[in-house]
Amino acid sequence: xxxxxxxxxxxxxxxxxxxxxxxxxxxxxxxxxxxxxxxxxxxxxxxxxxxxxxxxxxxxxxxxxxxxxxxxxxxxxxxxxxxxxxxxxxxxxxxxxxxxxxxxxxxxxxxxxxxxxxxxxxxxxxxxxxxxxxxxxxxxxxxxxxxxxxxxxxxxxxxxxxxxxxxxxxxxxxxxxxxxxxxxxxxxxxxxxxxxxxxxxxxxxxxxxxxxxxxxxxxxxxxxxxxxxxxxxxxxxxxxxxxxxxxxxxxxxxxxxxxxxxxxxxxxxxxxxxxxxxxxxxxxxxxxxxxxxxxxxxxxxxxxxxxxxxxxxxxxxxxxxxxxxxxxxxxxxxxxxxxxxxxxxxxxxxxxxxxxxxxxxxxxxxxxxxxxxxxxxxxxxxxxxxxxxxxxxxxxxxxxxxxxxxxxxxxxxxxxxxxxxxxxxxxxxxxxxxxxxx
Amino acid sequence: xxxxxxxxxxxxxxxxxxxxxxxxxxxxxxxxxxxxxxxxxxxxxxxxxxxxxxxxxxxxxxxxxxxxxxxxxxxxxxxxxxxxxxxxxxxxxxxxxxxxxxxxxxxxxxxxxxxxxxxxxxxxxxxxxxxxxxxxxxxxxxxxxxxxxxxxxxxxxxxxxxxxxxxxxxxxxxxxxxxxxxxxxxxxxxxxxxxxxxxxxxxxxxxxxxxxxxxxxxxxxxxxxxxxxxxxxxxxxxxxxxxxxxxxxxxxxxxxxxxxxxxxxxxxxxxxxxxxxxxxxxxxxxxxxxxxxxxxxxxxxxxxxxxxxxxxxxxxxxxxxxxxxxxxxxxxxxxxxxxxxxxxxxxxxxxxxxxxxxxxxxxxxxxxxxxxxxxxxxxxxxxxxxxxxxxxxxxxxxxxxxxxxxxxxxxxxxxxxxxxxxxxxxxxxxxxxxxxxx
Numbered sequence: 092x093x094x095x096x097x098x099x100x101x102x103x104x105x106x107x108x109x110x111x112x113x114x115x116x117x118x119x120x121x122x123x124x125x126x127x128x129x130x131x132x133x134x135x136x137x138x139x140x141x142x143x144x145x146x147x148x149x150x151x152x153x154x155x156x157x158x159x160x161x162x163x164x165x166x167x168x169x170x171x172x173x174x175x176x177x178x179x180x181x182x183x184x185x186x187x188x189x190x191x192x193x194x195x196x197x198x199x200x201x202x203x204x205x206x207x208x209x210x211x212x213x214x215x216x217x218x219x220x221x222x223x224x225x226x227x228x229x230x231x232x233x234x235x236x237x238x239x240x241x242x243x244x245x246x247x248x249x250x251x252x253x254x255x256x257x258x259x260x261x262x263x264x265x266x267x268x269x270x271x272x273x274x275x276x277x278x279x280x281x282x283x284x285x286x287x288x289x290x291x292x293x294x295x296x297x298x299x300x301x302x303x304x305x306x307x308x309x310x311x312x313x314x315x316x317x318x319x320x321x322x323x324x325x326x327x328x329x330x331x332x333x334x335x336x337x338x339x340x341x342x343x344x345x346x347x348x349x350x351x352x353x354x355x356x357x358x359x360x361x362x363x364x365x366x367x368x369x370x371x372x373x374x375x376x377x378x379x380x381x382x383x384x385x386x387x388x389x390x391x392x393x394x395x396x397x398x399x400x401x402x403x404x405x406x407x408x409x410x411x412x413x414x415x416x417x418x419x420x421x422x423x424x425x426x427x428x429x430x431x432x433x434x435x436x437x438x439x440x441x442x443x444x445x446x447x448x449x450x451x452x453x454x455x456x457x458x459x460x461x462x463x464x465x466x467x468x469x470x471x472x473x474x475x476x477x478x479x480x481x482x483x484x485x486x487x488x489x490x491x492x493x494x495x496x497x498x499x500x501x502x503x504x505x506x507x508x509x510x511x512x513x514x515x516x517x518x519x520x521x522x523x524x525x526x527x528x529x
Numbered sequence: 530x531x532x533x534x535x536x537x538x539x540x541x542x543x544x545x546x547x548x549x550x551x552x553x554x555x556x557x558x559x560x561x562x563x564x565x566x567x568x569x570x571x572x573x574x575x576x577x578x579x580x581x582x583x584x585x586x587x588x589x590x591x592x593x594x595x596x597x598x599x600x601x602x603x604x605x606x607x608x609x610x611x612x613x614x615x616x617x618x619x620x621x622x623x624x625x626x627x628x629x630x631x632x633x634x635x636x637x638x639x640x641x642x643x644x645x646x647x648x649x650x651x652x653x654x655x656x657x658x659x660x661x662x663x664x665x666x667x668x669x670x671x672x673x674x675x676x677x678x679x680x681x682x683x684x685x686x687x688x689x690x691x692x693x694x695x696x697x698x699x700x701x702x703x704x705x706x707x708x709x710x711x712x713x714x715x716x717x718x719x720x721x722x723x724x725x726x727x728x729x730x731x732x733x734x735x736x737x738x739x740x741x742x743x744x745x746x747x748x749x750x751x752x753x754x755x756x757x758x759x760x761x762x763x764x765x766x767x768x769x770x771x772x773x774x775x776x777x778x779x780x781x782x783x784x785x786x787x788x789x790x791x792x793x794x795x796x797x798x799x800x801x802x803x804x805x806x807x808x809x810x811x812x813x814x815x816x817x818x819x820x821x822x823x824x825x826x827x828x829x830x831x832x833x834x835x836x837x838x839x840x841x842x843x844x845x846x847x848x849x850x851x852x853x854x855x856x857x858x859x860x861x862x863x864x865x866x867x868x869x870x871x872x873x874x875x876x877x878x879x880x881x882x883x884x885x886x887x888x889x890x891x892x893x894x895x896x897x898x899x900x901x902x903x904x905x906x907x908x909x910x911x912x913x914x915x916x917x918x919x920x921x922x923x924x925x926x927x928x929x930x931x932x933x934x935x936x937x938x939x940x941x942x943x944x945x946x947x948x949x950x951x952x953x954x955x956x957x958x959x960x961x962x963x964x965x966x967x
Contacts, residue, residue: 160804
């Protein structure tokens with residue numbers, strides 16, 4: 092046991108264990124359990140061949156090979172930053188020019204590699220950013236529900252997350268505005284440093300933020316900025332490339348003409364390989380220096396070797412080719428979920444969900460009064476039937492009393508299609524056992 | 530420019546730019562400059578062949594390849610932790626059994642992989658540890674001079690570094706004890722959380738801490754522990770494997786029978802490849818949980834791919850084979866330094882240095898009154914003559930008024946032997962120009 096004065100305040104705020112550990116332990120106790128809980132990605136989809144090709148291409152030149160094994164820079168490998176920015180500019184440019192996608196003109200400027208920082212996964216980037224702009228007591232607004240790992244990081248920093256209502260189109264601008272007005276009335280506006288949004292196929296709701304809301308969030312953030320601090324939007328696009336149906340949407344960042352409001356962050360963990368662990372952030376120019384300085388203290392640069400490989404994978408077109416394979420594989424899983432859900436969940440009164448068109452998650456709502464927490468009869472029954480899910484209540488910023496208990500998150504990324512169907516059937520049986528009879 | 534309330538206190542404490550940036554800029558302005566400043570490692574020594582062999586061995590099995598590209602765990606890849614612990618136990622065991630090395634019996638217990646955490650380089654580990662045990666206002670004791678990146682991290686955390694006198698045998702136990710007594714008298718003892726020591730071929734002094742001092746540091750740390758906090762020793766062994774002459778010494782950790790005092794941290798950045806960026810820490814059992822919880826918030830695990838490669842490199846014996854090549858290459862550079870120093874520095878009155886038997890650094894002392902800072906005549910003269918060094922004053926924890934100005938750090942890792950000799954000759958000419966005539 093650490094003694095009284097041995098741990099930092101942060102380590103004490105960090106809490107005993109991440110909340111997912113209990114779930115993992117549950118899964119390990121019963122290896123036959125079908126996990127619709129883990130947000131991991133499909134092992135069989137991992138790009139062994141493309142990585143080998145990239146490795147061999149680099150190793151074909153001994154100088155290039157040795158350079159990959161040397162120190163990199165704090166900001167990250169330039170060819171990688173260039174490749175990512177080129178891709179972002181093209182993508183946002185393409186959707187911006189497609190009139191049916193974009194009700195009003197949005198003008199993505201050329202995203203600059205000079206403003207991009209590479210990290211080991213986007214989670215490190217979220218922490219780095221939070222560490223650079225947040226002090227204990229500061230406030231971040233985020234969806235209710237939201238990405239629970241980020242909620243944990245905010246608690247660890249002694250910050251408060253306030254949840255904003257969401258619906259099938261994502262974060263509700265009117266709720267956001269009402270919360271900001273209330274905080275202004277309470278004289279807390281300067282403490283609100285950022286709005287956190289997963290703009291594509293949200294974790295945990297699976298929702299794609301609608302185009303008009305993308306625009307409105309930027310407008311609201313700018314309107315509630317003060318002379319003492321800009322209100323930033325942290326736009327997390329980790330799932331953007333996992334698009335299975337329909338058209339891509341322009342990023343929130345593309346509606347931020349001056350580039351002073353939105354910090355866009357992304358990752359290749361979901362779209363390529365979490366083991367390489369390459370993430371990135373595109374920063375407003377005034378934040379770049381403090382963020383790099385902070386990164387200089389934390390690790391002065393993420394692994395150069397991973398960055399060199401990832402750059403090669405992007406430059407040679409292997410990334411886009413792999414993405415097509417990956418999208419096809421996940422599309423099949425989504426269809427497997429669809430048919431199983433129609434069969435086993437649709438007949439259950441009061442059980443609803445928004446069908447996603449990308450990403451890895453489905454958010455399920457149960458009738459009022461039916462709880463889904465780890466201590467609930469439903470959770471026990473689901474484990475008994477052989478399936479694991481993430482209780483939705485873990486994804487809400489406090490206060491606990493106001494947290495809906497009747498939701499759950501399903502991930503369809505890991506199990507093969509037949510197991511997804513089995514898992515949904517098991518969940519259907521568990522729900523049937525706990526739902527009131529009509 | 531960030532607005533008044535836009536940056537966290539940490540980001541403000543981080544300061545404008547790491548102090549080395551000015552030096553780097555200097556080097557870039559003049560590409561012909563011989564850098565005896567950068568602590569990088571010799572590019573031509575980087576292990577392209579061993580990494581290719583390890584990669585091919587992993588890729589020979591498609592399942593193993595895909596596993597390397599998947600998420601790892603927060604604590605790190607188990608086979609890697611096992612391989613490092615096995616090596617540490619063997620090394621400390623071997624030197625402990627050699628009576629001529631060890632005046633009194635030290636008993637390295639079996640180091641446990643369960644208490645080892647893998648990070649992206651040991652710098653990330655230092656930050657993670659500091660973040661887990663230090664609050665603003667806390668005190669860390671370290672050598673005067675000490676590793677300046679760590680001094681920067683401490684400042685970033687709002688902590689105070691207090692320098693302890695060192696000599697040719699490393700940190701002086703009597704000075705350490707006197708400082709602890711003074712802090713106890715000032716009622717600040719509970720704020721002193723750790724003693725930081727680079728126990729092998731110190732950065733910046735090049736000194737190997739003597740065996741009897743290793744033992745005494747543990748004894749002092751334990752004696753000044755209180756019921757409210759243990760006083761920990763952070764033993765940084767980053768340069769241990771860069772041994773060119775003489776015998777290895779037992780670690781400080783091996784004198785800590787209960788394993789509650791010493792946190793041993795290491796890295797493969799210097800001994801194998803900084804681009805893979807694999808570092809590790811061996812923790813007292815009570816610190817393990819808080820550190821892992823903190824790491825869970827920062828990045829929930831360092832790149833699994835690098836860890837899989839590094840494990841393979843260790844398991845197949847490639848690491849030890851590469852190390853022999855590396856040691857031979859650096860030994861040659863050390864000899865080049867020797868002969869150049871005898872020729873160009875020895876004749877200069879009042880210029881002294883301790884010749885290292887490993888590592889990458891030589892610490893040079895100049896006569897009292899001769900300053901070596903970036904604004905000094907010597908620095909300007911050295912740049913003019915074509916050589917760059919690190920002013921020693923950058924390596925001291927404050928207060929600035931008490932900081933010796935007449936020292937400098939030379940690194941012999943990067944330039945080939947003839948350039949080291951040229952660089953030392955240039956430094957000799959610069960010194961000659963600024964030293965008073967006898």
